Amino acid sequence: MLKIVIVEDESFIRKGLVHTIDWLSMGCVVCADAENGQDGLEKILTVLPDVVITDIKMPVMNGLEMVDKALEHTVFKTIILTSYTEFEYAKKAIDLRAYAYLLKPVDEDRIRELMQNVHGDIKKDREMALMLENNKAAVNNSYDINVQLEQTDNFYVAKTLERIRESWQERISIETISDELGVSASYLSRKFKDAVRHTFLDYLNGYRVQKAIQLMNTGKYRICEISDLTGFTDYKHFCSVFKKYTLSSPTKFMKKLKP
Numbered sequence: 001m002l003k004i005v006i007v008e009d010e011s012f013i014r015k016g017l018v019h020t021i022d023w024l025s026m027g028c029v030v031c032a033d034a035e036n037g038q039d040g041l042e043k044i045l046t047v048l049p050d051v052v053i054t055d056i057k058m059p060v061m062n063g064l065e066m067v068d069k070a071l072e073h074t075v076f077k078t079i080i081l082t083s084y085t086e087f088e089y090a091k092k093a094i095d096l097r098a099y100a101y102l103l104k105p106v107d108e109d110r111i112r113e114l115m116q117n118v119h120g121d122i123k124k125d126r127e128m129a130l131m132l133e134n135n136k137a138a139v140n141n142s143y144d145i146n147v148q149l150e151q152t153d154n155f156y157v158a159k160t161l162e163r164i165r166e167s168w169q170e171r172i173s174i175e176t177i178s179d180e181l182g183v184s185a186s187y188l189s190r191k192f193k194d195a196v197r198h199t200f201l202d203y204l205n206g207y208r209v210q211k212a213i214q215l216m217n218t219g220k221y222r223i224c225e226i227s228d229l230t231g232f233t234d235y236k237h238f239c240s241v242f243k244k245y246t247l248s249s250p251t252k253f254m255k256k257l258k259p
Helices: 011-020 037-047 063-071 084-093 108-149 155-167 174-181 185-196 200-218 223-229 235-246 250-257
Strands: 002-007 028-034 051-055 077-082 100-103
Touching: 002 011, 002 037, 002 108, 011 028, 028 037, 037 051, 037 063, 051 063, 077 108, 100 108, 155 174, 155 185, 155 200, 174 185, 185 200, 200 223, 200 235, 200 250, 223 235, 223 250, 235 250
Parallel strands: 002 028, 002 051, 051 077, 077 100
Antiparallel strands: none
16 A cells, blocks of 8 residues: 655645545555645655655645655655646756656546556565665675685685685685685585585675676676676676576676666
8 A cells, every 4th residue: 555645735626636546546645635845845755655645835845845844854756736838948958857747637547557557666666675685685795704704713714715816806715716726625625614604606606696786786797797707607697696696687787876
């Protein structure tokens, strides 16, 4: 159920929106209404709505100022109420921050269409937030491991970590590192997992995915280039590993990063 706050100084319009629109059938509920921007701001910060429907020209505080102040503390979709004569002004004044515009007198079919779109977009926003949170957890997991391993008293584990950090772009394995250190691969694998709580390969892949995300954020590379740059010689394998750690394919993840 979407939470709605309506801010409009004209009582007739405000009461009409609150009481004559069938919000429940749209999966919405009007949690609060206000007759000026100051009251509206207080209601928004109290209710924390999903959608704010507001006029621009209002006493005490106008709608634009109210929205700007509220967005410093919470996130919501803004729908601007405007007339034909003020429409161009409204579009410029909101500086494209509005989700949509509602022309007065308000048409219920148009509201229904907007709310359907809002439902879909908020669902996508929440899915994206969950995906990023899962990714953040994966990245932070690697970071936490790094912090912990700085304190390890096992010389071989410390050297293995150092090797990963220096050579993560290269083809490295627990076997090649154990040979370099003069210990058996089974011994090093066991000690590494005891200290890190992850296998060598899980840690290496997580570290590489973290680096891949950093490269994506630069906007300079294609996915196939990032695959090569992060030590994955096989593109399909890179995609499979990336999805394991972020719950998203590299292509979808990169699209979400674009403004």
